[in-house]
Amino acid sequence: MISAPQKSAGKTTVSLGILHNLQQEGVKVQSFKKGPDYIDPMWLKLASGTECHNLDPYLLGEEGCLDSFGRYSTKTDMALIEGNHGLHDGMSLDGFDSSAGLAKMLQSPVLLVINSRGMGRGAAAVVTGMQKMQPEPNIVGVLLNQVRSARQQEKQKSAIEKFCGIPVVGSIPIDEAVTIPERHLGLTTVDEMGSARGIISRAGELVAQHCDMDAIKSMFKATPLHTGSLARKPLIPEYASVKIGIFYDPTFCLSHSA
Template identity: 60%
Template structure:
């Protein structure tokens, strides 16, 4: 695991650099990202050529994290986990859902990336605290990042190796040219970064020149075998329905497990580009994920024929599941940076964007009614990160959830309901909600058999 004492220390750059060099040497790499993140996994995938998996103890539970890690690892490949926030940051005071808790669960060695700015020997105190704080992560080495010079490096290196008993495996000088541009939700996506491959190559070369890659590589073999029962492979059902999935630069936030769960339950996934496709294909369901629709509102609003098709499909009773960006797409209009953009008008309210996050972090919700999607009393854990909210939500007739933690649509409610339509600001993970995909496919099958009926 690559982790750090606090966020924005350089974990992603070090992770990308280590993976890049392993791949360049001809090794296969399985990558994982701790926590609810869509963007870092895109960068991982660009480096390794394979799908990055999220491991989130809060959303998924410890057992599901362990199963997912085992299912997506193999003895012939290296497995690298990028932590999130600080090593010991988490929801629970005992730290079970922190990166340290995950490292303890998976018995994985940890390399700690320390932001060296404005410190000298005090860096050792930070590392020492990370070592002693429970859960006890097995810190095997430290990489110093954003160093100001050789004198600072020597003071930190000497103190860490003397007082913490772990080697300094790398010393990276401060270099603003290495940074990946950030936005309100973290790093920019691959689609929004024209020189992504050049950035990765530069990062890889810098890590190779500043870090002891042989020592880092040796840590992978120091993880002990995991003592667990073998995970059973699920048999994929024969596709019986088609579900259209918005997949483009505006809508690109999907957990791979969510898409896989739909396929395993009998759905053929048909990908739709909301920026370029002029019409909706013949599908039995629609899945509108999250992303950055605010960055593409002019193009989305200008694609009137697709907006019309989605509106008509919604009125016909098609099962439609939308999360965050998808919810915005379904509203009547979005107001952004002084402009108004007409959208699908499936729901009557207009959406506005604030300067600060409206909802940011984990959601804990309780279903207040039975619907085609969730049963009354069902508890759902999810996450949200949005700057948007409706100007007036009074016209919304029904909500699925009472929000126990988080904001959702109104601060108290989330999950807008109408017939077979469900739209919310919540991102849920299918591994922890296995009934979600089954219900989605069943609704699509119903729609396919019974045909369209106006909602």
């Protein structure tokens, strides 16, 4: 899972860059988006070349999330889940429906993206808080984003690795070429961005140049979740032959693939 302490930290940019590089290497990767977001999955689909599916504990419950993850990840080499908002943000006070809750449910390791702006060694305090808050996620690495200087990078990297006990696997500098405009519902859609493929390609370059892709790939190789026993519920016979039409164009583009 790719997550962050708060929204707009660079989760999508990092996810797009990783997916782009994996696709270039011929790795078959299945992308997922935590929550009911319908815009980010468009970007993740374009970067990975396959449909992105939503995982939402609040709407689907634990059984629904396990079922969807099991069905779509079993025939791929890797699965990448992009979290939403902050790692511990959600509707419930206990964090069940947060990205951390979903990561715990799926036994997924977490790569934490930190927006480096305005911080030095204090970045380690942010990571420590993310590690300790319930439900405690398995944060296996940190990726620094929006880094202004080598001095800032070294301060944050040294502090995180010393006090948090996890590696910093990348440090991405500020680059306006990968900025995706935001509005009230989130990012601008792929269809509205004529430069979408260029943004994804540039994100891939930044990740390849400034991150340790081998270390990132090794994080995916945790013990896989055994979801084989969760069989998909059969269709009700009398409705199995019903055909459903879905309007899809730039106006009617809100859809969720669970």
